Amino acid sequence: MSSGLENLARAKQLNAEAPSAKQIGRLLESAGTQLRDSRNAVLGAPSRFSLAYNAAHAFALAALRAAGYRPSSAGHRKIVFQVLAATAGAPPALWLALDRYHDRRNASEYEGAPPASAVEAEDIVRLTTELRRLVLDRVKRER
Secondary structure (H helix, E strand, O other): OOHHHHHHHHOOOEEEOOOOHHHHHHHHHHHHHHHHHHOOOOOOHHHHHHHHHHHHHHHHHHHHHHOOEEEOOOOHHHHHHHOHHHHHOOOHHHHHHHHHHHHHHHHHHHHOOOOOOHHHHHHHHHHHHHHHHHHHHHHHHHO
């Protein structure tokens, strides 16, 4: 499982670092709060999308930290999604969709692309809910 992560560490995309239960707990708590808030129908689709994206990132980062790694500075937000098969047992459809939503978020935030639609917001909330289950299961098994 970790050979891919070890290869990424050798390539300087990840840094090996002992897991911190306190840090992982804070990430999971923050992710849970943001995921809950992303379901608030009073908020607009772009806000719900951003909250769900941030929750997905925090869940993915918690899984990576639990595996004993952290992203290096270059491309750190994207790599956490790309290693979800190794860190959370995520199926390709899940991590690829989250990776695409990472690109979608960047296009909107940095390139002036239109904001996320209601369909995109609902989809990323669904995906993040699935990721939450996988990450919590993995973290519980690892402890």
